[in-house]
Amino acid sequence: MKIKFALIAAMIVTLILCSCSQPEEYSMDIFAMDTYMSLMAYGRNSEKALEEAAEEIEKTEELLSVTRPDSEISQLNENGFLENPSDDMLYLVKTGVELNGEVDGAFDITLYPVIQAWGFTTESKNIPTEETLVGLLSDTGVARVHFENGITLDDNTKVDLGGIAKGYAGKKAADILKQYGITSALLNMGGNIQTIGAKPDGSSWKIGIKDPQNESSLVGSVEIIDKAVVTSGGYERFFIGDDGKRYHHIIDPKTGKPAENGIISATVIGDDGTLCDALSTSLYIMGTEKASEYLNAHSETNAILVTEDRTLYITRGIEPVFKPLNEYINTTINVIG
């Protein structure tokens, strides 16, 4: 009798001990959307949930890749219309159009012909002439996108959703994980970070912000829970022209040229990865002055801006969880917003 009791007690204790160990963890690495993604989730069903999330990312890529001739976006660009766009496609094009007004034109999904002229979608980069750019810019602007009978574009207008695709894919992947009951996950979509909940031990995720002038260093870190963190920087994708100058991929819709307005890295932290993705690009293009104005007027947006002279601008909402690192430890932090 007593032995039985002892055995049961021992089993219970063993069970408790086992349950104290780390929760189930599953991670997955994929190449998608032209980048390397590392997905990690904790808890029951994490393996199955991540597999489905990865499928969703690939599905979004198939829809939005301008380099795949069979994608919805390629169909739209080629034919000038898309009669039966998928819900995802319609949502993204509409969001892109709405955001354009929101940020005073700094974010423009119709810039695709200009981006093509620079060769950023291909291997052969080149500097287009002023004349070419002026010509191409005359066919841009979101007023040339219409939503009658699905989506229609004016002549010579082409759209690219690259500026929100990764953020959107991250959000969709996170939604799937949540449907599986995952309460802790970190999706690193090639530097576009989407988190679910807190870390398994309840602490915040610590996300580093890359130093735009030093590949292997960080400007600082932010501690977040259940948020997306997206950084835009000209250091990410660029080429050196025949003139020896550096040309990056963030094109200013006003000039058709790489944005050079004082900001070298713009990070946006928020609930909606799609919005963070678009806003980080927009703030980068706006430049120091306009971006500060925007953030002062939109206190709900949290951002970290690094300027050419290595000054930091951080919004009030995120400043308490920001920690400068390395060369930025003694930098002045301008709190805005």
Added chain:
Amino acid sequence: MKRNFICILILFAVIALSGAFIVYTQSKKADSLTAYIYSNDVLIRTIDLTSTDEPYSFTVTTDNGEYNTVFVRQGEIAVVEASCPDEICVKTGFIHSSALPIVCLPNKLSIEIRSEKSEEDIDAVAQ
């Protein structure tokens, strides 16, 4: 009666010891840094960076002849030479934590470091 009591004691001692063993092995693991090298989505090699005493290098070559030369020394790993046009993998320099992977998109090579120490570690880098 007494025998039963001893049985219980032994059982608890075993449980406590195994618990201690788990904690010990976990904490040992906490100090280790392992590099994972992937080529075309396949894990081709893992390297325990903590126990690397002598620096060495090796080359990963893809089916179509593209290559990346990897250099390993204690606690760090880098790509020092590559056939890719942008050489972003080389420019990344040495990595020594899980915060930043080395990625060569053209040659589909990636190197990441994993460790268990979470105190100072950054979970991911926004870039």
